Structure formats: C-alpha cells, structure tokens
Amino acid sequence: MNKSLKRMATMQRMQITGFELFYAKGYYNTSVDDILKKLELSKGAFYYHFDSKEDFFVQIIQNLMARKLYNSLIEPLEGHDNPLTLITKCFDDAMETAVHNEMDFGCILSNFLTEFNGKNDIIIQHLNEIVTVWEVNLVTTLQKGKLNGFLDRHVDCEAVATFLMSSYFGVRTLMVGASPSAKKYRFMTQLRHYLKSIEAKTVNT
Amino acid sequence: MNKSLKRMATMQRMQITGFELFYAKGYYNTSVDDILKKLELSKGAFYYHFDSKEDFFVQIIQNLMARKLYNSLIEPLEGHDNPLTLITKCFDDAMETAVHNEMDFGCILSNFLTEFNGKNDIIIQHLNEIVTVWEVNLVTTLQKGKLNGFLDRHVDCEAVATFLMSSYFGVRTLMVGASPSAKKYRFMTQLRHYLKSIEAKTVNT
DNA sequence: CAGATTACAGACTAGGCAGTCTGTTTAAGT
DNA sequence: ACTTAAACAGACTGCCTAGTCTGTAATCTG
Missing domain, CATH: 1.10.10.60 (Homeodomain-like)
Known part of the structure; x- marks a missing residue:
C-alpha cells in the first residue's frame, strides 16, 4: 500500500x-x-x-462534522422547489434518524457549542464557522424561495433562519430525554404552523 | 450564631x-x-x-436551579392575562438579561442537559424533573388561555409548549455566539409571528 | 541488499482529580 | 471551667490525563 x-x-x-x-x-x-x-x-x-488533542478535534470538525452537516442539513435544501417544503422534509428526516438511533445524543453542533463555550475559543471559532455555513445556506434558500414567490414578500429571511436554527438546536436537546418520537411529532406540527405563517398569501395574487 | x-x-x-x-x-x-x-x-x-461532588450538584439543582427557573420562566406567566402576551414578555426579559450579561453561557437547563446526557443518569433525572415542571406550567398556562378565549380552539397546547421550549433552548445556545442582541431581535420577531398563528381568530366571533 | 524514513509501541513524566483521614479550632451546653 | 461535638484545615492516596521520548518493526528507495 x-x-x-x-x-x-x-x-x-x-x-x-x-x-x-x-x-x-x-x-x-x-x-x-x-x-x-x-x-x-x-x-x-x-x-x-x-500535534495535540485539540488539533485532532479541529480536524474532526473540518472533515467529519462539516460533511455531516452538509449531508443532513444543507444538501437536502438544494433545488428549486418550495423551500418551506424542503425545510420541513429536511428537519423531519434529520429528527427521524434521532428517533431510531439509540446512540443519538442530540445535535452535534449544538452539543459541542455548549461544551466549549467559555472554555476553548479556538474550537468555538471553528464550530461557529460551520454554524455560519448552515445559516448562510438557509438564508440563501429562503431568499431564493421568496424570489420564486413561495414566501411572503415581507418575511425577514435572516430572522427566519435564526428561528429555524434555534428551534432545531433546542428540539434535538429535548429529544434526548423521554419519548423523543412524541416530541418530534409535536414539534413538527408547530413547525408547519409557523412556516405556513410566512408562506406567500395566495389571496393577494 | x-x-x-x-x-x-x-x-x-x-x-x-x-x-x-x-x-x-x-x-x-x-x-x-x-x-x-x-x-x-x-x-x-x-x-x-x-457526601460527594455529585451529591453537591444535585442539591444545587434542587435549591438554586429550581428557584432560578421559577423566577425567570414560571412565575412571570402567572395571572389571567393573554398567555401569548405573557410568554412573549417572559422570553424577552429572560433573553435581555443574557444580552447584557457578559457571564451568560446559555440556558442553564439546556447546557447541563447536554453536558450530562449519556454520562450521568442520576443527574439527568433531576434535571428532567425541572424541565417537566416548566413544561407542565407552560401547558397549564396555555390551556387556561384557551379556555379564556385567547388561543384558537384547535391548538395543541402540549405541542406548543414543546415548540416554545425547543426554540428557547436553541436560541440561548445561539446567543452565546456573535451579536446576541441581533439574534434576540430576529428570534422575537419570528416568535411573535408564530404565536400570532395560534391566536384566537377574532373573525369567528 | 543497505540505508533511510515512516509508522508505530509503550514506558515515563508532571500535573490534576475526587475522596480519605487525622488533627485542630471554635463554640455550645452545663 | 470543663466537656463534647461541630466545623473546619490540610496532608495524603490512588487514579487518570495530556504529552514526551526512546526504541523498534515495517516499508520504500537507490
């Protein structure tokens, strides 16, 4: 070899x-x-x-975590369909693996952000880079959706992205507790409610 | 003495x-x-x-954390006003202290849930007790609000509670990063959007 | 095949950790 | 004032941890 x-x-x-x-x-x-x-x-x-345990972890972030994020939360949003539908399906899928996987300990990004916050600024920086990649992609997807008439003209895409990321981080934390599938179901119903509220009003056309 | x-x-x-x-x-x-x-x-x-470091922490949960949760997230919801208004103000206040406090490291409950998940079941149990207290209170508040005609008759109060808790946990994690006040603002605009979508439709009366 | 470099093995160091144990001070009760 | 127990002080043990260093087997090169 x-x-x-x-x-x-x-x-x-x-x-x-x-x-x-x-x-x-x-x-x-x-x-x-x-x-x-x-x-x-x-x-x-x-x-x-x-070089060190820290260096080792930084490389894990860049190689494995970045790829994982891309596969589960970014790539599924590509395409020209209704972004709200794509986001719904994307979140649903991401949470479904968590429901069936005994070895699920919550959102990788969120967990490590919490663990390193205030303790290791270098690692936090690398993690924030990945978070930003997700955020930028979400915003872009939403803006494209707005241009294509799927979203209401008045929605603040950055705010929507922040809200979506928040809720996803949080529900993954909650889901590691009791009855994750029930929590997933409840969460998804409300997510749909929320997304419907920023949908383009067909009445206006 | x-x-x-x-x-x-x-x-x-x-x-x-x-x-x-x-x-x-x-x-x-x-x-x-x-x-x-x-x-x-x-x-x-x-x-x-x-007795031990673990025993010490369990007592901290029961004495200090429980009290903190009550003061910031439960007590503010008491009263017979519109629960959606109360929740909005409650979240706003809780996040405001985070914006101005350099020593804010995110949601206490969420942080510790993440840290102990899969590592210490005893502590997780005690933390989950507190989470449940919050959840029960939120659900009760929402149900009362429904009875009083503030919420739409069709809303699933438990699902709303799960969604609210998720989003709060998550945004507190995000806020420890860059520009917390901007994130707070964005989050609050969308939270209001969401809450409006479960409001009682005055058209129906 | 010789020699050089790579890819390891594993003993070792220095420091940090939870928890123990023995001793000492402080204060209450009588 | 004397007793007795409470409220500490701090040295100590055994274990774990990140990182170092020296040695050695495998592999490539000329």
Whole structure:
C-alpha cells in the first residue's frame, strides 16, 4: 500500500472513532487513551499523526462534522422547489434518524457549542464557522424561495433562519430525554404552523 | 450564631459559588478544589457538608436551579392575562438579561442537559424533573388561555409548549455566539409571528 | 541488499482529580 | 471551667490525563 495512502487511512480511522467517542461522552470526558484503546493503537501513533488533542478535534470538525452537516442539513435544501417544503422534509428526516438511533445524543453542533463555550475559543471559532455555513445556506434558500414567490414578500429571511436554527438546536436537546418520537411529532406540527405563517398569501395574487 | 444556622449559611455559600463555576466552566471541567479555592475553604469543609461532588450538584439543582427557573420562566406567566402576551414578555426579559450579561453561557437547563446526557443518569433525572415542571406550567398556562378565549380552539397546547421550549433552548445556545442582541431581535420577531398563528381568530366571533 | 524514513509501541513524566483521614479550632451546653 | 461535638484545615492516596521520548518493526528507495 502507498505510504501516504496508509497515512490517510489511519488518520481517518482515528478521526472517525474519536468523533464517535467525543460525541457520545463529550470532549473533556473522553481521553486520548480511550480513543486509542478502542482503536488498539498507541500513544506514539496518535502524536505521530496529530500535534495535540485539540488539533485532532479541529480536524474532526473540518472533515467529519462539516460533511455531516452538509449531508443532513444543507444538501437536502438544494433545488428549486418550495423551500418551506424542503425545510420541513429536511428537519423531519434529520429528527427521524434521532428517533431510531439509540446512540443519538442530540445535535452535534449544538452539543459541542455548549461544551466549549467559555472554555476553548479556538474550537468555538471553528464550530461557529460551520454554524455560519448552515445559516448562510438557509438564508440563501429562503431568499431564493421568496424570489420564486413561495414566501411572503415581507418575511425577514435572516430572522427566519435564526428561528429555524434555534428551534432545531433546542428540539434535538429535548429529544434526548423521554419519548423523543412524541416530541418530534409535536414539534413538527408547530413547525408547519409557523412556516405556513410566512408562506406567500395566495389571496393577494 | 446558632449552629444549624451557620451550617446552612456555609452550605449555601458553597452552593452559590459552585453553581457559578459549574455554569461557567461545566461540571466536569470544574474541580472541587476550584470551588474551595474561591471560597477559601478546605477539603475538610466540603466533605463535612456534602457526601460527594455529585451529591453537591444535585442539591444545587434542587435549591438554586429550581428557584432560578421559577423566577425567570414560571412565575412571570402567572395571572389571567393573554398567555401569548405573557410568554412573549417572559422570553424577552429572560433573553435581555443574557444580552447584557457578559457571564451568560446559555440556558442553564439546556447546557447541563447536554453536558450530562449519556454520562450521568442520576443527574439527568433531576434535571428532567425541572424541565417537566416548566413544561407542565407552560401547558397549564396555555390551556387556561384557551379556555379564556385567547388561543384558537384547535391548538395543541402540549405541542406548543414543546415548540416554545425547543426554540428557547436553541436560541440561548445561539446567543452565546456573535451579536446576541441581533439574534434576540430576529428570534422575537419570528416568535411573535408564530404565536400570532395560534391566536384566537377574532373573525369567528 | 543497505540505508533511510515512516509508522508505530509503550514506558515515563508532571500535573490534576475526587475522596480519605487525622488533627485542630471554635463554640455550645452545663 | 470543663466537656463534647461541630466545623473546619490540610496532608495524603490512588487514579487518570495530556504529552514526551526512546526504541523498534515495517516499508520504500537507490
């Protein structure tokens, strides 16, 4: 096997396992040794490939978390359909995996934002970058929807994006508690209510 | 000074300082020594009054967090006015302190729920108790509002409560990032939109 | 095949952690 | 004033943690 390929493969293996454990147990609550034990690798291997635990996590953000966000919350919004329909389906799908997945610990972004807030500004910056990517995409999608006549002309797309992100972060936190599917259902009914209120008024045409 | 009074006073001092540090730095990221250093007390004092760090935190939940939740999110909803107006003002006030307070690290409940999820079931149980108190109160307030003709007859009060709690948890997480006051403003405009959509339709009377 | 570089292994260090234990001071009761 | 228990002080233990360092096997290169 090519050397640089092997290097990439090992680094990716480490990042995937690291991501799983960090997500499940939290960054500060997961030791480098925990990750290495699961990988059956040694300290030497880890610090050969990464400068520090922090550097390791930053790379996980950029490689794995960014991709995950894109797949679940950005890519589903592409296309020229009604953005409100797309957003509804996108949120529904994202929450559905949470309902059926025992290993779901809430919204990845939201969890880590909470964990690092006030503790590690560098990591917070990297996380905020991803949040911004989502926000920008949401706003763009909404604005396009407005141009295409799906949204009411008076809606503030940035405000809608903030509200949508807030509610999604929050419901994912609530869903880790009891009866996630009931909470999902309740949430979705109200989300539809809200989205309907910013829909283009067909009466006006 | 009476002995039991002194005991209470010391325990309360410890809990207040512990709460501040836990909220700012997280439970797992705050050591008992950190708290004792700020208090200028010793290990002996701490373990004389509390069984363990966990026991200490559970008491903080029951004494300080429960009270804080009541003051900021439950008590303001009392009365026979329009619950939608009360909720709007309640959220606005709760977020306003966050805007002006440098030491705001998001919603206390939401932060700790995230931190302990999957790590400490006992503490999660105690936190969920408080969340339930909030939920029950919200639902009751909304139902009363429906009876009094402020809400549309068809609204699902439990779903509204879930949606409100979600959005509040989430926006508090978002607000710890950049430009909290702008986010607050955007959030509030959309919250009003949403609440208007579940208002009683005066046309029907 | 020789030598150089890569990709690890694992012992080790220094510091932090929750919790224990023994001792000392303070204050209440009599 | 003497006793007794409460309210601490602080050294100590055992364990965990991030990161270092030296050694070694595997692999590529000439």
